[in-house]
Amino acid sequence: MEPHELVPVPPSTTPPSPSGGPTTLRVRTPGDVAAFVPLAMGFVPQRSVVVVSVGASGGMHARVDLPHDPDDVDDVVEALLRPARRNGVRDVVVVVYDDDTTVADEAAWSVHEEFTAAGIAVREVLRVHDDHWYAVLPGAPLAAYRGVRFTLAEHPFTAQAVFEGRVTHASREELRETLAPDLAAVGRSGPLLADATPLPAGGLRALVRRHLGDRTTFSAPELAAVAVTVRTGERRDEAWVWLDRADARGAVELWSDAVRRLPATHVAGAAAVLAFAAWLVGDGALSWCAVDRCRESEPAHSLAGLVVQLLESATPPDAWATLQPGLDASGDPAA
Structure with missing residues (x-):
């Protein structure tokens, strides 16, 4: 299709x-x-x-x-x-x-x-x-x-x-270009990513919450640590399973900035989180563009796949209040 x-x-x-x-x-x-x-x-x-x-x-x-x-x-x-x-x-x-x-x-x-x-x-x-x-x-x-x-x-x-x-x-292409790499920012991220270490357990959630509350973006060292943290599913889920619709607009701004500043080697996780946040705010077009950006690097990305299911079924964002309690800390359906 x-x-x-x-x-x-x-x-x-x-x-x-x-x-x-x-x-x-x-x-x-x-x-x-x-x-x-x-x-x-x-x-x-x-x-x-x-x-x-x-x-x-x-x-x-x-x-x-x-x-x-x-x-x-x-x-x-x-x-x-x-x-x-x-x-x-x-x-x-x-x-x-x-x-x-x-x-x-x-x-x-x-x-x-x-x-x-x-x-x-x-x-x-x-x-x-x-x-x-x-x-x-x-x-x-x-x-x-x-x-x-x-x-x-x-x-x-x-x-x-x-x-x-x-x-x-x-046009849709112009919307898609809002997530295109900022080459200067990507160039500054490269050296930091090479030496970055993942955030400790709970660190990603705390960092995202702080930036949402302050309406700020990740510093360059923070972005490097975030990028290597969201590469694995269990740690990436700290960034999104707790979001609600009140957080969604701020999360879109935060993760859009991150996506523009990351190279293709590290952008998939951030783009998938952005895709989810965009769905949650009701911006289906931006969510699809974020899915595209994610899948250019990782075609089988699991969180992007979940967002695609939400989009293709036209699941309303208000349904998240019902779906959210059914997820455990890893983002998988609770037993």
């Missing part, structure tokens, strides 16, 4: 803002839908099929890459429908991003048909391209099929996001 994001957050809201809880956004028009999707995803989708659940509380938002071959559309529909059923989604809008109407319309109508057959009401289907939204379902005014211009930067949703300090990236 191509890269995709499943974002289990309440409909009609964006993911939690950097300053606190989610902000309610009332989506009333097709233009509102077109402006809302990039905020929900964290970036402007390209060649994508996006499903946004609307109406009742709960649900999910999901994005899957649009295939080049119409014969592969069924796989896309299944990737979207499976978690929608699991999350009890009842009403959705569908947005397809592409200028190729052949594949885009095939995907749009297939999602509409299969979701409807599954008892999920499809309230709207749009195609978005080049700052225009286009109606797909019958019954819209003629102008809507010809394309209605909208300006994302000028929409009130975008203004609200800017006010709250939320960043919407121009």
